[in-house]
Amino acid sequence: MRVLVVGGGHASLPLLANARELRPSGHGVTLISDCDRLWYSGMTPEYLGGVYTHADVTIDLGAICEREGVRFVPEPAVHLDPEARFVETASGSRLPYDVLAVDVGAANPATGRAPEAVRTKPLHRIGALAAFLHEVAVGESERTLAIVGGGAAGVEVALNVSAHPQLRGRLAVTIIEPGEALVSGFPPRARRWAADRLRSRGVALRFGTEVIRAEGHHLDLSDGSSLLADRVLWATGSVGQSWLAEVLPADAQGFVRAGETLQVSGHPHVFVAGDAAVVEGHEGLARVGVHAVKQGPTLRRNVRALADALGEGKTVEAAGLERWAPYPAAPLILSSGERDALFVVGSLALHGAWALALKHRVDRAWIEPYLSHPPSWSRRTDLRAAAQGPTDSTWETTAPRR
Ligand SMILES: Cc1cc2nc3c(=O)[nH]c(=O)nc-3n(C[C@H](O)[C@H](O)[C@H](O)COP(=O)(O)OP(=O)(O)OC[C@H]3O[C@@H](n4cnc5c(N)ncnc54)[C@H](O)[C@@H]3O)c2cc1C
Secondary structure: OEEEEEOOOOOOHHHHHOHHHHOOOOOEEEEEOOOOEEEOOOOHHHHHOOOOOHHHHEEEHHHHHHHHOOEEEOOOEEEEEOOOOEEEEOOOOEEEOOEEEEOOOOEOOOHHHOOOOEEOOOHHHHHHHHHHHHHHHHOOOOEEEEEEOOOHHHHHHHHHHHHOOOOOOOEEEEEEEOOOOOOOOOOHHHHHHHHHHHHHOOOEEEEOOOEEEEEOOEEEEOOOOEEEOOEEEEOOOOEOOHHHHOOOOEOOOOOEEEOOOOEEOOEEEEEEOHHHEEEOOOOOOOOOHHHHHHHHHHHHHHHHHHHHHHHOOOOHHHHOOOOOOOOOOOOEEEEOOOOOEEEEEOOEEEEEHHHHHHHHHHHHHHHHHHOOOOOHHHOOOOHHHHOOOHHHOOOOOOOOOO
16 A cells, blocks of 8 residues: 655654554555654754754654655645545655545744744744854844744743853844733743743743734834844744645634544545644644644554555455544643743643753653664753853754764
8 A cells, every 4th residue: 555644743753763564564655744854842942042952853754764664755745636645746746645644734824924934833944043043143243033923832932042141142032922921821820930031031022913014124013013123933823734724624724624533534544643633522622742742653553554454455444443532631841941941731830940850851752762863962961051152053953864
C-alpha cells in the first residue's frame, strides 16, 4: 500500500520514526514536508532566549526518512483530491496514496495584514526571528520588535528574548493584544504574573488594539495610532489550512473534522492529527502540542492497521482501529527566560524554579530520542552561561544535517 504523510509534525513523528515496520508488509511511505526539520515548540522560546541551540530544538526529518526508508518530498502540499486519492505539491507533482496521514499544523489568522511579518505557524518560520536577534546582538544600535498577539506563544517568546543577556539594552519589545489581558485563557494569577514579569523588564504592553496593517517598519493600529518596529512577530493564534478545508469537512475555523480514530469524517482512508484536526467529542481542546504528541502513537498504529487491512483485501471496518482520547488535563509550562517557569493547569497557576526543572525534564526526554547529535545539555551544565559573547550565539541556524 502507498502510505503518504503530509507534514512532519509532532503527531506524525512516531509514524515516521518507525516507518521501517511497514516495509515487511510491502507498504511504501512518502513524506511531503515544506521543511526538512521539525521545530519542537516546547523548546523554541528558550532557543530564542539563548538556553538551547538550533540543533537542540529541531529534528532532522531528512535523516529520519533516510534511516527509515521513507521517500522525502521537500515541498509544500497545495491540493488534495480525496476522491481521486492524490496530493499535489507546489511544483505540480501529484502523489497518489492508499492511506493518507495529514499533520500540517495550523496557520496564523489574518496574515494578509502583515505579509512581511515572521509567522509562528508553521514554526520553522521563526528561524527568521532568530536571525534578526543575532543581528541585534552583534549590532551597535537599539532595535525594536513588535509581537502581535499576547497569547501563550507571543508571551513566552517575549519572556525569553527580554531576558537574554545579549539583547538587554539592545532590543525594545512591544506586545500588541486586542483583548484586555495577556494569556486571556489562563487564570487571573497567571495573567498578572506574565504582565508583571514583562513590564519589569521594560516590555511595553498595548491592550485593546489590533494591527490592521503592517508594511515595512510601519504598523497601523485599530485605535488610530501607529508604531515603528524593525521586526514583527505574527503570533495571532491558529486557523486551519485553507487547502484542506476546501475539500474536507471542516469547522468554521477551517480545522478538519475527524473521529476518535483520527479518520476524517466521510473519508476513511484519510487521517488528520495535531493542530489541523478537530476531533469529534473534543471540540473545545486547545491547539497545543501536548495533544498532538498524544495522538502520535494512535496515528502510527491506525495507519499501519489500515494499510495492513487494505493490503490483505479487507474492508476499512475490519482494520480494528483504536480510539484516541486526550489527557484529562493538559498542563502548560511557560519558561520565564530566567530560572523559573509558570505552570498552568485548568484554574491552577503556580510558578517557581521547580516548574522550569520539570519543563526541562519533560522536553528533553521527549526530543532526545529523535536528535541526530548529542544535545548541548549533555555537554554543558549551565547553558545560558555557556552562550556568552555575541560571536558564540546559540541562534546559529546552520546546524549540521546529520
Ligand atoms: C512559540 C510557540 C510555543 C509553543 N509552545 C508550546 C508548548 O510549550 N506546549 C504545547 O503543548 N504547545 C505549544 N505550542 C503549540 C504547538 O506548537 C502546536 O500545538 C504543535 O506544533 C502542533 O503540532 P502538529 O503535529 O499539529 O504540527 P506541527 O508540529 O506544527 O508540524 C506541522 C508540520 O507540517 C509542515 N507543513 C505545514 N504546512 C505544510 C504543507 N502545506 N505541506 C507540507 N508540509 C507542511 C510544517 O512545516 C511543520 O513541520 C507552541 C506554539 C508556538 C508557536
